[in-house]
Amino acid sequence: MLEAQLGVRHDDNLFRLGDGVDPVGRLGDDQRSDTVIEPRMALRGQWPVSRQAFYADAEVYRPMYQHYDDLDYTGWRGDFGWRWQVGNDWSGRLSYGDREALSSFEDVSRGIVDMYRNRRGEARADWQLNSRWMASGSVEVSSERHDTRQDLDYDQTRWTLGMTASTGKGSQVGVQASYAELEYREPLPSLVVDRRGFRQQGIDLVWQWPVTALTQLGGSIGWAQWERFEGGDASDNFVGALNATWKPINRLELGLELSRSFDDPGQNLVRRIIDRYQLEASYAATSKIDLRLTARREDREAARSEIAGLDDSTTYFRAGIDYQLHRAITAQAYAQWQQRDADLSTQDYDSTVYGASLLGRF
Template identity: 25%
Template sequence: MSYLFARRALVRQLPVAAACALMSAGAAAEANPYYLKAKQAFSHDSNIFRSREGSEQSERISSTGLEVGINQPISRQRFIANAHVERNLYRDNDHLDNTAYGVGLRADLETAGNIGGGLRYSNNRSLASFDSYTGASRVTERNMITRQDYGAHVQYGGASLLVLEAGYNHRDQDYSAEAFENREQRTDAVNAGVRYRPSDLISFGVSARYTRGRIPNYTPTTADKYKRRDLDFTTTWIPTGLSTLSARVSLTSTDHDVAEARDFDGVTGALSYRYKPTGKLALNLQLVRETNDETGYYFEEPDSPDDPLEPTALQETKLIHTMRVGASYEATAKIRVNTGVRYIDRRIRVQSGSGSDRTTVVDLGATYTISRAWLVGCNLGWTQRSAGDNSADVSFDYKSRRASCLAQLSLK
């Protein structure tokens, strides 16, 4: 009797035990929302200032960085925040030594009804890339760029066939070098539109966008103000579970008060295609056609969902065409290989003249995950720029080679 009683009691307790086990497994599987990363990298650049052939100067750089962050879902909402600081030391050009930093905040908001939206803020400071410079000569002083972006968006409709969307974006861009004061900009952009979503696999959108911008130091005595109007047509298509296509075509008109050479009336846009044929291989393609004045769309894509979006610095150009092809391959559970090719075609309009150039950038890298906490990796890169005919006043040819290796500790 005691045996039968004990057996029946055990049977009655099995559902409770199973439920407890599932809850424990779910809690264990839930990712820790907090993370801490520390890294040390060493790199070599054969042409640190992107100078003409025969004037190259190589450099070795040490970069020590620390990053903290949180990615926390709260009911229907999600809060994402990160902050990083990095100390960069140059062996031969110690006047370039700098401390870079950045903070990013994002809140994805959703109500129980059909209203959703989000808020974002970022502030980053780093050494300005010599790749983006224009002009007949190179500025070799330390030039720190500070970029502040914030904005909000809202949508009404939830999972409905039609969704109303609206948003606001603001950007400040400042340089520490006096020679780059004419690149500093302040922009505000608003947009409103509607999205038609006949299924989960495809959607179409149309919206109007209006941007007001100001270049406070276009000349030493004159500021330039401009207005930009866009009519955006967008679509997102998921033909299979392995690929995603996103596209935007915009009818764009820009009017400058002073820098009239940068006025533009025409078509801009962007195309992004992601394809993952296997669990190990991922491919992506990006095409962008944009003007110097764009504030809302010209972003570099993050390497992973955990990486923050880094806004591309506004350049002293009228029109930029960019093509980027990338691939990543999980060779093993611990080894990942990345490669990419980027082609940039610029139409340059500056006070000293006009012209064009074309830049090709190739990268190849690999990482090895030693353990859950430790990762090491190395990367090789090549850059080559060719100036167009009659462009000697605004650009010139150069080449550079880069190599870097890093070790990273991650705690979650």
């Protein structure tokens, strides 16, 4: 399937500046807001070949800023893979992902326009031991490169081994052990060490439970221990997630997500833990109109207890509507509000974004 989309959005605080921050001093310009026009093209599809299946999910887009036009760029995101099958007992996946984007201004000061490229490849194999038990193993290699903040360039390798049990009625429970090494490629001027990064090992218990035809529960709970190459004591962190969906009536679907995970290693020098709480609702008002609401809160804190003063909390609300003009054409509109409260007052901000787009599927 091919998709073509043309969108426009207005952001009243593009660079996520605090209320007390003078935009002229930070930006050299007194305008905080901007309007962005963004064309987007996408290809999504699956192609079965005998017992094999190939898939692609890729898009390219071009944000065009009407005031700060030095920010214009071409970005992309692509995921490609092969789901393989050998005999009745062996299956797996080979996949590759590639993304080029502009670093978020939530953590990047104005004056630093930082494009980054993230690439990853994964090989996974599953062995069906019997009707209930399956053993799995995978290795994933990823890297990230920045145009400007090159001290965040990294290479990472992650290995996993797991065992999953199925009930035959849709429920699954499994355990997964993992080991990973992440190494930053560039040294910091203030840090004289041979290697910079960390090694991490962990174990997770995962489950999926279809409570009824209209209610689904899933999640994980785990422990991760990681140690920096630079030295120091190892750190232990609890991670996990709880996901639930419920359809109280045919047209309404509710979703709940509670999770604790690590921050993106390619966007911040200090490793942090994110606690996320999210509620979603989607309602098919008519055969042509869908309504969506999202409320989310994220609390971030340093993953090492000896680091203080970097905590923050972000609250986010979004309301959207889709109207199907034609079976292949959908009009979309949304409004969102976001606010962050941080230990560092210069990191506080609030922003409001309005957007609309026209989406065609062929």
